[in-house]
Amino acid sequence: MAWAVPAAAQTQAPELMQLNVKNASVQEVLKLIAEAGNFNIAIGGGIKGSVTLFVDDMAPRDLLDVVVGVIDAAYVEENGAVWVMSKEAYATRYGEPFVDNLVSRSFQLKRAQVKEILPSLKSLLGDKAVVKPDLGRNMVRIKASPKLVAEAAQMLAEIDQPRVTKGFALTSMPSALAAGLLGKMVTDQTTIVEDPVNQRLVVSSSEFEINRVAEILRMLDVGEGLQSEVLEVSYTDPDSLAEALRPHLTLDVGQIHVDQRSRKLILMDFPPVLAHVKHLASLVDVPVRQVLIEAKILMVSTSDNVRSGINWEILQDQVNIAGRFPGLAGSVPGVTGDFGDLTAQNYQIVVEALQEYGETKLISSPRLVVMDGEAGMIHVGSQVPYKTIDTRETAAGTINQFETVVIVDVGVKLDVSVAISGIDMIRLMVHPEVSEVSGYAGDIPIVDKSTADSILMIEDGNTVILGGLMKDHTRKTRKGVPILASIPLIKYLFSSNVNEKFQSEMVILLTPRIMTGRELYEGAGVANDD
Secondary structure, X not given: OOEEEOOOOOOOOOOOEEEEXXXXXXHHHHHHHHHHHOOEXXXXXXXXXXXXXXXXXXXXXXXXXXXXXXXXXXXXEEOOEEEEEOHHHHHHHHOOOOOOOOEEEEEEOOOOOHHHHHHHHXXXXXXXXXXXXXXXXXXXXXXXXXXXHXXXXXXXXXXXXXXXXXXXXXXXXXHHHHHHHHHOOOOOOOEEEEEOOOOEEEEEEEHHHHHHHHHHHHXXXXXXXXXXXXXXXXXXXXXXXXXXXXXXXXXXXXXEEEEOOOOEEEEEEOHHHHHHHHHHHHHHOOOOOEEEEEEEEEEEEEOOOOOOOOOHHHHHHHOOOOOOOOOOOOOOOOOEEOOOOOOOHHHHHHHHHHHOOEEEEEEEOOEEEEEOOOEEEEEEEEEEEXXXXXXXXOOOOOEEEEEEEEEEEEEEEEEEEEEEEOOOEEEEEEEEEEEEXXXXXXXXXXXXXXXXXXXXXXXXXXXXXXXXXXXXXXXXXXXXXXXXHHOOOOHHHOEEEEEEEEEEEEEEEEEEEEEOOHHHHHHHOOOOOO
C-alpha cells in the first residue's frame, strides 16, 4: 500500500543536501529528500530495502534521481506529487516500460538572471526536457539527454559571464532605428544606448549577448546609407500614388511623405529600394487615355413607300461596309464598318444612300471626350418644365404645400461609356434615346421615348452606325386644287387641312479615337516640345 509524506513548510528555497547513511531504509531516505526539497512524495508498496549514500552538497531533486537509480525503481510527477514505484507498477499503470536515460543537473548562475535566460534555454532543449527554475537561489535544474545537458551547460557558461560594454558604429542604418529593432531581440539585461551624433550604439551585456548583438547588427546594417529623393507626380493623385508605393518600401525603415501643394512625394530609403520604387511610379504615373467621340445624328423621314424602315442589308452593299453586327436591342439590325473620318467622302456616301429612303437631315454633329473607364452624355433637344405640388404635414398637424419645378429632357440623348482594351480597341456601351412630348395629362407632359442598349468592340478610328430607332409622326398639311388653292379669299373653297402621317428613323454614326490628352493642348497651340 502506498503512503505519502507531506513536505515540510518552508518559506525559503531548498538548501543543498549532505546525506551520509549506511543501510538506511529507502523509504526514510526518500522522506528526508522530500522534506529537504519541499515537495510531496508518494511511495508505492513495492519500494523496499535499504541504501547506503555518502553525498555532499547535492540538490534534493538530483539526489532523488540518484536514489531511484540505486534501487532500480521508477518515478513520475503527477498532481503536485512525486510518485515512486517499481518499474513493473509503472509499466502496468502507463502501458510502457520505464526508461530513464536522462541526466539531471543543477546550474547556479552568478551574474545572469534565470528568468531572463529561460526562453533561450527552453528553445535549446525542446519540449522533452524538464527545466525547473529556482528563482530564489537563481538556479535552474535541467533533466534531459546527456548531449542536451552538455549544450545547456556550455550556453549557460557563455551567458553567465561578467558584463561587457562595446560600441558598434553603423554605416547605413540610422542609430535610432537600429536601437529600436535591436531592443526587440535581446534580453532585458542588455542595455542599449543610442549615440546619434557619432551614428553608433553602445551596448552593455554578457559576452555571449554582445556577440549576438554584433551578429544582428551585421545583418541589419547592410548596403549604402539611407537617401532621400523627391518624386514629381504628373498625372495621378499624389495620395493614391503614395499608398500604392508604400508597401514596396523597406519595412520600418522607408518613409514617404506627400506634398499636395506641389504634387510631389518625398521618399527616404536605401538606394536600391528607391530605384525600384521610382521605376514602379513611372509605370503608374502615366496619362490617362481618353476617347474622342465624333457623332453624326441624322433623322431620316421615310417616304410612304418605305414602311418597314431602312433596309440595312441593302445599304451595307451600297456603301461597301466591311462587316455586319447585330443591331440594337428591339430594333432593326444595324451595321458597322471602317469609314475612317466622319468628314471624309464615306460620310457623304452614307447620306446619299439614306436619301433613297426619304428626306435625310443632319440634326447635330457633336464631339465628346471621355476618359478611359468613364461615361459621357450627348443631349440634342430641349428641356420641358412642369410644376408639381408637394403636400407635407408637420408634427403640429399643419399642412404645407410646396411648388416644385421638374425638368424633363426631350430630344436625342446619347449615353456612352468607354473602356480601352489593349493598344487600339475600344469597348463602347451605348444607350441612345429619342423622346418628344406627345401631349399633356393636366399640366404634366406625356413623353414618348424610344431607347435601346448596345455593347460594341471596335477599332480605334472606325465608325459604327446605330439605326432602327423608328417613330410615327402626324403633321397637318393643306391640300387643294393647284393655283386656285393659293388665291386669297377663295383658297378655302378649293383646299382643306389634312393630317398626314409619316415615319422617321434616327441614325447615329459614331467614330471613337484614342487620345493621350496632349492632343487637346497641341490643337490649342500650348503644348511644348519637351
